[in-house]
Amino acid sequence: MPGLNKHFFFSSVLLALLSIWGCGGGDGGQAALDTGPVGQDLQDAISRLSSEDSDADVRLAALADFVEAGDLRGIAFLKSFREGQSIYRWKDRLVLVEKFDSDDEGNSSARLFDHILRTELKGDDGKQVVAAKSELKEVSASRGLRRPVLAAEDTLKLGARDEKTCQQAAQKCGNSRRAEFLLPLEALGADPTRSEKTRRVARTGVCLIKISGNVSGLPEQEVLDAVRELGELCSEAGVTALKKLSSKEDISPALAAECDSSIASIDSYQSKVRNLSHVFNGIxxxxxxxxxxxxxxxxxxxxxxxxxxxxxxxxxxxxxxxxxxxxxxxxxxxxxxxxxxxxxxxxxxxxxxxxxxxxxxxxxxxxxxxxxxxxxxxxxxxxxxxxxxxxxxxxxxxxxxxxxxxxxxxxxxxxxxxxxxxxxxxxxxxxxxxxxxxxxxxxxxxxxxxxxxxxxxxxxxxxxxxxxxxxxxxxxxxxxxxxxxxxxxxxxxxxxxxxxxxxxxxxxxxxxxxxLAGVVAAGLGIGVLNKAFEPFLGWLFPESTASVTWGKVVILVLVIAFIQWRPAGIFPPKGRLADV
Amino acid sequence: MSELKLNTTAPRSGLLGRLEWRFPLFLILVYAVVIPLLYLNGSYGIESVNMWGRYMCFAMIAVGLDLVWGYTGMLSLCQALFFSFGGYAMGMYLAHHGGPEGSVDASGWKMPACLFVVYPGKVGETEADWLVPWFWKPFWWLSWTMVLGILLPALVAFGVGFFVFRSRVKGVFFAILTQALTVMAASVFMVNDMKLGGTNGVTRFDRIVFGGREKIEVVLKEDELAKVSLTFEDVKGALEKRQKTKRREGEIPASGGGLVQEGGILLSTPATGVNFNKDYKDLVISEVDGKKVTLKDVAELRYRGYHLNEDSVKFGLYMVTLALLILVYLLCRYVVSSRMGRVLVAIRDNEDRLRFSGFKPYKFKVFVYSLAAAIAGLGGMLYAPQMGIFTPHNMLPIESILVVVWVAVGGRGTLWGAVIGALVVNYGYSVLTSRYPDYWMFVLAAVFLLIVLILPGGIADILKKAMGGGRRPRLLPGKQAPETGSAEDETGGRAAEVAEEEMRKRLERINLLSSVKQEVDVGRSLLDVKDITVLFDGFKALDVKEFAVGHRELKVIIGPNGAGKTTLCDVISGKTRPTTGQVFFEGKDITLAPEADIAQLGVGRKFQTPTVYDSLTVYENMTLALPGRQGISLGSRITDYERDSIRSQLERVRLLDDEHREVEYLSHGQRQWLEISMLILTGPKLLLVDEPAAGLTDEETVLTAELLLESREEHSIIVIEHDMEFVRLLNSHVTVLNEGKIMAEGTIDEVSANEEVKEAYLGR
Known part of the structure; x- marks a missing residue:
């Protein structure tokens, strides 16, 4: 059968295309961790942070220095430090423990890792050091320190070269509306080496913090600018913040008007995007x-x-x-x-x-x-x-x-x-x-x-x-x-x-x-209409959570109406064939 | 598109001898006598009786589907949806009269538990703001419930049927559209926002109450009363006092809450919302030594009504279901044995023929579809109280498919087969699912496949054969019976001689008939075709400037294949709409009229291949052609005059001996004649006959020519023909069509001398 041969020929072309494309996409595993020496300032900061003698102020200052050092490898340490049960003090130094193993007599011991580099800690004999539980003393952030540590982690992540990590951190920092993120976010937003999206997220974050009222002594003009900029940035996150701001009673009329126009601009952009993605999903x-x-x-x-x-x-x-x-x-x-x-x-x-x-x-x-x-x-x-x-x-x-x-x-x-x-x-x-x-x-x-x-x-x-x-x-x-x-x-x-x-x-x-053409047209039509009805029906039945169901109903009614008009479909067979 | 040929008329040998009565009577014996006796005797559990009650509800849907599918040939895949409308109607009624008592909405209407549990409250609303939606309220009363439970499914079926049948959707398209309908409806009913109980459906049924007003029965426990040395009057007094206070506080309206004594005590309460426990159970009747005696200590309190958890009520429901099933069966039996029944079978066999005989099949379809839906709704109403719950799962597509399975297994087109199928398959389901739940689906699929592939007649077919009812040869679906023309049966030289003699006589008669000069009314013509063009995808199939037929004129149209002969007939009879131009019949513009209307005006159409109703008898075929009887009616007997005219017409075409044979057993020629006879019987003014001689023997051809020439006296005829011998026999005015245009006109001799015509016929 020549027809079948041809078909298999096309199948193999398809396979070839797929394999080419398969090699191209994605970046696979994570980049290896840098194992270079850890800077002295970071070491100092860690020792002050974890020292039992330090009081809260010293620890906070140490945390600030930690961030100042800007070593991304510190993020993992901070996380372990905050979550507890993994950083321990062993013979005057900090170590990382992944898990404890019990031997037959009930003695617990653990393999030790470097607390920052996360590499195996080698003893003099070149083997990984194993320490008994009794030799280890847990070091972790006190309850009051956990939030600052978390903030420090996020701030550090803002410096990550990986755009995705950086964007997530920027978003998180912006959503927290905390004044301490203002400066790092501003810096990130103005960094020309960053991608356009990262800068946009950072700038959105800056605006969110500015209009939240958490920054003391901010001139009204800057708030106004932030509101305007949010409108230009068109981020969904801006809407709730702006609504909150405009619902405050003590804001000036100019600010209120600016809020409204920004909300409108964000809404119109976002609904455009939503409609587009409905169409795309429909297709x-x-x-x-x-x-x-x-x-x-x-x-x-x-x-x-x-x-x-x-x-x-x-x-x-x-x-x-x-x-x-x-x-x-x-x-x-x-x-x-x-x-x-x-x-x-x-x-x-x-x-x-x-x-x-x-x-x-x-x-x-x-x-x-x-x-x-x-x-x-x-x-x-x-x-x-x-x-x-x-x-x-x-x-x-x-x-x-x-x-x-x-x-x-x-x-x-x-x-x-x-x-x-x-x-x-x-x-x-x-x-x-x-x-x-x-x-x-x-x-x-x-x-x-x-x-x-x-x-x-x-x-x-x-x-x-x-x-x-x-x-x-x-x-x-x-x-x-x-x-x-x-x-x-x-x-x-x-x-x-x-x-x-x-x-x-x-x-x-x-x-x-x-x-063929009719089926393709109808398939796309029904697919897109089905999705396109969702927002429309959501508007019609604002309380309903079942717009998918209503979409089906509308489609069926439309199809029945359609066959009243054209019983044989978009492209009906004509002439004698029509009788068959 | 007939799926299965059925015997619609069983051998007529007394009431009990007829299968459509014998099996139902047997079933009635089992279900109305044996099972009740066994139950009353204590050897058959109420659960089993209740199960059969539910299966009889299923049998009702099956009977309805058999009308739609078995008789009319429309496969509806949404009967369970109609069933569910009935079920929901009754379910809402029962939920209204179920527990927990005393919960009311903001307006004081009783809040059914199943609605309350999944109420789609909006943000900021509290339970106190919730309202029972308006569409629940008619279902407070049993009377409204019963009316709506039957009317709603019928109306939905009417609406769907009207639009779908009018646009001539049929076959698999209809099947899938109905399935789409039920898929859609199920998903709508599952949505909480619809306030129909969401996926949980309607539940918490308790009792059936006649009349809108709930009553509480207070039945005194005499011995308890004696212990605390109180009397009936004490209790009554305490209750009356309580009622008075409540009325004063406005908790119950002035008219409600009266006390009526009836043996024990009857407490009448307002229509909605009295919290039984709170308001009455702890009512203090007297204090003896600081010990309070409350109402619940000395009396049983309960709502009056038929409580569904009681065995006697379950048994009663079973008997009611049985009685209604019998009624439904009788109704459907009446429908199929009436003229309507024959029209339904005719729709299945040949809808086009019916349409060109002046019927509007969609009306009949809508009617029978609505009837089946109403029956299914009735089944649903009886099912809900026996099941104790009604959920949207009852309208999932598979449920409707199951109805089809029941009918198929039982045997289509028999009505009683549907009942047997529903009972047998469901019993099989209950036995198999309890033992091999994983394999039920396989068994079902296998049984269904076997039935469809090997035994399309279902159980009914087996029983018929076993009971000796099926005397006729069983026919494989879609296969034609061997042709047995009565003319061929005669053998021997004598017969041949007779035939030859007859042939000679006929030819003489034809010569005589055709030599009579036609008295054509020159003044006004019967049919006028003006400037008709028909385009198929840009190809000009027909382009006729002027074509007219006078009163009592016979015109012959000839022409090579693709000349547009049939298209011209299609345009006149309304099958094809012309691209431009007009058709006038008796001066009336019929260009855009529906086929049935054109047929009613007096245009009869015979198709190229004989179109008759295969599973009806010759006589029944003829009765469907009787003029003036194309509307919907169940009864209307055939008058003696009509019978005589049918018989004399049949005699003319030598079909009288085969009067009561099914048409599928006739030969090709006999079918041609039958169709022509049917057309003549309608008394048309114009007959369009498309290739009447195709596939006929010489003898049959001669008879056909005679028939046409004879009837020329009564109406005008247009004959389309290829066979030049036949055209010569008719010896009439001939019009030659070629490539959609009229090429020549005149007598047959003139036309055949025409050079152009010769070229068109013989090619270059």
């Missing part, structure tokens, strides 16, 4: 729908039957992905990301295999009885759900390849999840593939011919049984691909397909049977 959800609906539509177009087990074939694809993941031993801690490249064809083949079984044992015998076929395939679906439940249990998770975990910020606050982006491209690729397969190959020609006139095609020597089998397998395989893609963004459950079969059928109804 990615619609992409899965399109994959499902295409399979359904091709089978329906060719054989006039609705395969109600289609959702379960998607489930098979998802579980196959899970199985492949296990075979490759991929977990979050020991990634074997390339498993996904194998999971895609495996999911396709597994679903196609089940599809062939259903076609061979059930659908074939019910030719010309579409309703009975619908029921029989539903029965197959029920059995498959129960089978999956018995084998795999009720809920499992598939760990996506780490390249597909997380998201990137396209522009301020508009985050694009890698997984969703991948799904969109994956779907686009599959649609292209189907287009080429149906339109440019001999196999596609045979399928189209049989779809249009089975009797004629048979009389011209087309083996329509074989075409049926192959098409059913192909449509089923598409469902498997949808399942494989869905594992990236949703949980895997035995009845996951049930939620999709109705939606994807609505796509077929709206798009028109056997119409």
């Amino acid at each position: 990615s959800a619609g992409s899965v729908l399109i994959l499902m609906a295409l399979g359904l539509s091709i089978i329906f177009g060719l054989m006039g039957v609705i395969n109600m087990a289609h959702g379960e074939l998607m489930m098979v694809g998802a579980y196959m992905t899970y199985v492949v993941m296990h075979l490759f031993g991929h977990t979050e801690s020991t990634p074997a990301n390339y498993y996904y490249i194998f999971a895609i064809p495996a999911a396709f083949l597994a679903a196609a295999f089940f599809g062939i079984l259903i076609e061979f044992f059930v659908v074939r015998h019910l030719y010309g009885r579409p309703l009975d076929t619908l029921l029989a395939t539903y029965a197959c679906g029920l059995a498959m759900i129960q089978g999956a439940r018995l084998i795999f249990g009720d809920n499992i998770g598939v760990n996506a390849p780490i390249q597909l975990v997380g998201s990137f910020e396209l522009f301020q606050d508009f985050n694009i999840a890698w997984a969703r982006l991948f799904i969109i491209f994956f779907c686009g690729f599959c649609v292209l593939l189907i287009y080429l397969l149906m339109g440019k190959t001999r196999m596609g020609l045979l399928i189209r011919a049989t779809t249009q006139n089975r009797a004629t095609a048979r009389s011209l020597g087309v083996n329509s049984r074989f075409i049926d089998s192959m098409t059913f397998a192909f449509g089923s395989g598409l469902a498997g691909l949808a399942g494989c893609a869905l594992t990236l963004i949703a949980g895997v459950t035995p009845d996951m397909g049930q939620n999709y079969i109705v939606d994807s059928f609505l796509v077929v109804v709206v798009g028109g049977v056997g119409e």
Whole structure:
């Protein structure tokens, strides 16, 4: 079959693309810790901080010096110091203990590590030092010291070269509204070596602190400027702070007006971003729908039957992905990301295999009885759900390849999840593939011919049984691909397909049977509308927490209204075909 | 798109001999006599009786679905939704009259516990602000509940059916749309914001109370009363005093709370919200030696009503359910054995034919769909009190699929099969889930598959055969019976001689008929087609400037394949809408009229392939064509005149002997004649006949020509034909269509001499 060869050719291209992209993304493990010598000022600060003789003021001063030293390696020490049960005094020096081991006689002892570098502490014999519990005396921050230590940690993190750590710290510092973070945040916000986002977060933090009223003696003009700047920065965090400020009674009218305009500007920006991400999420959800609906539509177009087990074939694809993941031993801690490249064809083949079984044992015998076929395939679906439940249990998770975990910020606050982006491209690729397969190959020609006139095609020597089998397998395989893609963004459950079969059928109804373009348009339309209704319905029913449900209701009503207008879909078949 | 051919008429040999009565009577014997006797005897537990009661509620939905699916051929996957509407209606009523007593909302309306527990309170609201929503309130009264429990599902079905059937959604599209409906409804009912109890549903049922007013029974314990040496009058006095104070304090309205004595004491209370425990149980009746005697010490207190936890009430509900199931069965049996029943089967067999016979099938579909929904609602109303809880899980898609399974297993299109299926499958469920819970789903799927694949007739089919009821050969679905024309049955030379003689006579008669000059009314034509064009995707299928047919005129249209002959017929009969142009019938513009209206005006249409109702008998087919009877009606007997006209028409086409055979057993030619006969019976003014001679033997062709020529006296006819011999027999005015345009007109000889026509037919 030349058509099939072509298909496998495209599969291999897909695999190649995936592998190239797989090498590019992500940065993998963490950078190794710097093991250079620890500065004297830091050593001094630590000794003053931990000394039993120091009083509270001395300790605070020591903490300030600690931060002044600016050594990021100190962060881990501060954390251990604050949390307790890991920093101990041993023979006039501080050590780090990870855990105590008990021997048979009940004596506890521990291996020692350097308290700052976290490296093994070597004795004269070159082995790691082991000390008995009795030799160790715990050193930890007193209750009153814990907050300042935490603040010191955050301040230090502001200096981290890793942008993500730095951004998180800046956000945390800003949200705490504490005056002591004002200066470090200002410095960070003005640092030209930092990324644009880091500076923005830092500046937001500065403004938040300024308008919080925690900074004593701040001139009103500066507060006003901060309010204005918050409006320009458009950060969601600004809204609550501004509302709090404007609800105060003793603020000047100018400030109140500035607050209102800033809130409005933030709101308008944020709602724009929200709408955009609804559209984006809708497109990615619609992409899965399109994959499902295409399979359904091709089978329906060719054989006039609705395969109600289609959702379960998607489930098979998802579980196959899970199985492949296990075979490759991929977990979050020991990634074997390339498993996904194998999971895609495996999911396709597994679903196609089940599809062939259903076609061979059930659908074939019910030719010309579409309703009975619908029921029989539903029965197959029920059995498959129960089978999956018995084998795999009720809920499992598939760990996506780490390249597909997380998201990137396209522009301020508009985050694009890698997984969703991948799904969109994956779907686009599959649609292209189907287009080429149906339109440019001999196999596609045979399928189209049989779809249009089975009797004629048979009389011209087309083996329509074989075409049926192959098409059913192909449509089923598409469902498997949808399942494989869905594992990236949703949980895997035995009845996951049930939620999709109705939606994807609505796509077929709206798009028109056997119409590639119609299905793509309807899938995107329904996917996006579903998400787009969420904010709209949230506005309509402000108390309701169930806008997803209402979205479904509206979609169904729209579909019923739509078929009043166009009973045969967006692109209806015309002429004599319309009667079939 | 008939899924399964059924015998709609069982052999008629006395009431008990008929299967549709024999099995129900057997079931009634078991359920109305055996089980009650065993229960009263003590050898059958109330739990089992209650279980059968619930399964009979399921049987009701199944009977309704059988009307919709088995008879009318519409697979509805949301019957459990209609069931749930009834169930929720009754559930809300029962939750109103359940525990805990005395909890009221801010307006004083009784707050049902299931609503209170998951009340979607807004931020800043306290429990005291919560209100029972308006849509709960009608369900305080049993009368309203019963009306709404049946009306609501029927109305929803009506609404959905109206829009869906009117736009001619059918088959799998209808099935999936109904499934989408139930998916959507289930998710809506599960939302707490709907104030319907969320996923927990409606619970805490206690009693059935007739009338809106709750009454508390105070039944004195005589011995306790004697111990503290008090009398009946003491208790009554104390209670009256309490009532008076409460009335004065405005806690109960002046009209409510009167005391009525009835053996013990009856305490009538206002409609809502009296806290029984707080207000009455601790009522002090007397103090003896500093020891207080309270009401609960000397009397039993309880709400009056039929308490659902009592065995007698459970048994009563079982009997009520049984009685209503029998009623429902009788109603459905009446519907299917009436003219309506035949229309429903006709919809399943051939909706188009019905439409071109002047029916509006969507009206019948909407009616039967609403009826089935109402029946399902009734089942739900009876189910809720017997189950003790009603949750949105009852409307999950799988529940509706299960209804389909019951009907399929029992046997479609029999009504009693649906009842048996519901009872058997559910009993199997209760046995299997208690022993092998993991494998029930597999068993269900396997049984369902086997039924669909191997035994589409279900249990009913097995029973029919076992009881000797199925005398006719069992038909595989979708397969045609071997053609057995009566003409072919005769063998031997004598028969052939007779046939030859008859043929000769007929040809003579045809010559005679066709030589009679047609008296065409030249003044006004019956049909006028003006400037019609039909575009299919830019391809011009039809472009007719002018085409007219006079009164009592026979016109023949010929032309090569794709010339637009059938499209022209489609345009006239309303099947295809022209891109431009107009069609006038008796001066009336019918271009955009629906098919049924055009048919009612008097345009009969015969299709290329015979379209008749396969599972009805010849006679029943004819009755559906009777004019003036295309509306919805259950009864209306056939008059003697109508019967005679049917029989004489059947005689004309030699079908009288096969009057009571199902049409699927007829030969191709007989089916053609039947369709033409049906059209003639409707008394049309214009007959559109599309290739009547296709696939006929010579003899049959001659008979068809005779039939058409004879009926020419009564109405105008347009014949579309390929067969030139046939056209010659008709010897009428011929119009040649080619590539959508009229190429030539005239007599057959004129036309066949035309060079252009020759070229178009023979090619270059």
